[in-house]
Amino acid sequence: MTEDLINKKDIYFPSSLGTNDNFITLLNRATQILCDWFSNAEKYGPLTFDENFKCLMPDEYGNSTEDLFSEIQSLLNNSFNPVHPGSLAHLDPPPLIFSILGDLIAAGLNNNLLAYELSPSVTLLEESLCKWFAKKIGFNDSSGGIAASGGTLSNLNALIAARHNAGLGSDPNSVLLVSEDAHSSFIKCTRIMGLDDSNLVKIKTDNKGCMDIDNLKNSIDQCSINNKKIFVIVATLGTTVRGAIDPIKDISDICKERNIWLHIDGSIGGIFGVTSIPIEGLNNINQANSITINPQKIIGITKTSSLLLVSNMRTLENTFSTGLPYISSKENIINRGELGIQGSRPAEVIKLWLGLRSLGLKGLDDILNSSINRKDFFIKNINKNKFEIYSGPLHIISFLPKGLNTKDTDFWTQTKVNELMKNNFMISRPKFKGKYYLRVVMGNYNTNESHIEELLKILHA
Numbered sequence: 488m489t490e491d492l493i494n495k496k497d498i499y500f501p502s503s504l505g506t507n508d509n510f511i512t513l514l515n516r517a518t519q520i521l522c523d524w525f526s527n528a529e530k531y532g533p534l535t536f537d538e539n540f541k542c543l544m545p546d547e548y549g550n551s552t553e554d555l556f557s558e559i560q561s562l563l564n565n566s567f568n569p570v571h572p573g574s575l576a577h578l579d580p581p582p583l584i585f586s587i588l589g590d591l592i593a594a595g596l597n598n599n600l601l602a603y604e605l606s607p608s609v610t611l612l613e614e615s616l617c618k619w620f621a622k623k624i625g626f627n628d629s630s631g632g633i634a635a636s637g638g639t640l641s642n643l644n645a646l647i648a649a650r651h652n653a654g655l656g657s658d659p660n661s662v663l664l665v666s667e668d669a670h671s672s673f674i675k676c677t678r679i680m681g682l683d684d685s686n687l688v689k690i691k692t693d694n695k696g697c698m699d700i701d702n703l704k705n706s707i708d709q710c711s712i713n714n715k716k717i718f719v720i721v722a723t724l725g726t727t728v729r730g731a732i733d734p735i736k737d738i739s740d741i742c743k744e745r746n747i748w749l750h751i752d753g754s755i756g757g758i759f760g761v762t763s764i765p766i767e768g769l770n771n772i773n774q775a776n777s778i779t780i781n782p783q784k785i786i787g788i789t790k791t792s793s794l795l796l797v798s799n800m801r802t803l804e805n806t807f808s809t810g811l812p813y814i815s816s817k818e819n820i821i822n823r824g825e826l827g828i829q830g831s832r833p834a835e836v837i838k839l840w841l842g843l844r845s846l847g848l849k850g851l852d853d854i855l856n857s858s859i860n861r862k863d864f865f866i867k868n869i870n871k872n873k874f875e876i877y878s879g880p881l882h883i884i885s886f887l888p889k890g891l892n893t894k895d896t897d898f899w900t901q902t903k904v905n906e907l908m909k910n911n912f913m914i915s916r917p918k919f920k921g922k923y924y925l926r927v928v929m930g931n932y933n934t935n936e937s938h939i940e941e942l943l944k945i946l947h948a
């Protein structure tokens with residue numbers, strides 16, 4: 488450190504002595520800016536971005552506090568605002584207050600989930616919370632899980648464990664089976680695993696967007712004729728475009744009969760599995776070997792927050808443990824860097840834990856139920872003579888005008904999205920099986936019935 492830095496170190500780092508008054512002032516100021524941004528959401532709309540926005544890079548000397556706060560403000564002014572009631576495009580709901588606080592505390596703690604000695608309390612917290620989730624969905628005592636940064640990584644952890652468990656290593660004949668409506672990140676996972684698109688077998692879906700069991704059985708037979716070795720079948724619990732749930736019981740019977748690992752991608756719907764909310768098709772999830780639950784997508788745990796739960800923790804240990812020769816270990820405690828792909832990891836579990844502790848199970852039910860109620864209200868009130876609706880038991884609805892030619896869906900959806908945005912509604916237009924659709928995701932608990940009525944008025948016009 489230079490002399491100058493030593494003198495000023497309390498400006499840059501929290502002080503280990505004294506009161507940290509300067510830091511507290513900065514935190515208060517940052518909190519005020521953030522809260523003003525929330526409070527002004529309705530004034531500015533769901534997405535504000537100025538094409539002249541500039542990204543300033545570090546100068547030779549550090550910038551002043553005033554410069555930094557003005558840059559923070561500029562970032563906020565040019566951002567997507569999830570708390571706006573018209574923010575209905577994606578799986579990015581408003582953040583829970585205690586989850587924001589959890590992020591702050593995790594950042595300040597700066598503990599590392601790589602190892603117990605670098606994060607004793609949060610290592611135990613993550614282990615306990617994963618176990619709590621695993622028990623809630625009906626797994627037994629040998630179950631548990633590991634957190635990761637997002638659904639893609641949790642799924643990837645599962646696929647790698649499944650392949651390892653099947654003893655297939657890097658066998659080029661190994662294949663994974665997913666439905667054609669599964670999330671596109673499975674293509675990425677396949678490539679990361681040293682396989683290619685031919686190792687990803689896509690099973691057809693029925694007219695409700697659920698995996699077709701006859702097609703699954705035929706594909707399995709075809710795999711054995713072609714000497715392809717299936718290491719996992721993935722059932723999706725909540726597809727991205729229409730929230731469909733694959734037939735978990737049937738798939739699990741097939742997996743058991745043939746000794747194949749069943750992974751459930753519950754990135755969207757898995758969280759319903761810890762509640763008693765009746766969702767059609769949401770049963771038997773405890774028959775899986777692993778399931779991804781990704782609470783950032785629906786209940787407002789701040790990004791990122793994803794868990795992979797496994798029925799048998801040994802499968803993760805056997806797959807990922809290499810030993811950490813430079814880190815001490817403690818008997819009966821596994822360093823969590825030994826249970827998944829990621830090494831150093833922040834204590835993200837704090838925001839999931841605090842979010843859930845603040846909501847309680849009742850609050851969790853209320854949030855999830857309210858998303859289903861908004862979906863039901865939208866479907867009840869949309870003109871069904873005019874629109875074809877594609878929706879499952881969860882809170883996602885895709886739709887298109889009846890009789891629209893495939894080639895016209897691009898222009899029509901883009902025109903509608905632009906028109907809605909001018910009216911402060913942000914909705915998405917996924918491309919799905921060659922057509923564009925409009926999609927609303929009803930996870931925003933600031934959206935009430937009168938907002939939905941206004942949205943429908945514009946759509947019906």
Ligand SMILES: Cc1ncc(COP(=O)(O)O)c(C=O)c1O
Pocket residue numbers: 578636637638639640670672723725726727752754755781
């Ligand atoms: C069903 C499903 N699985 C996986 C993912 C990937 O999650 P993430 O973006 O958190 O990696 C998504 C993303 O929307 C999803 O909808």
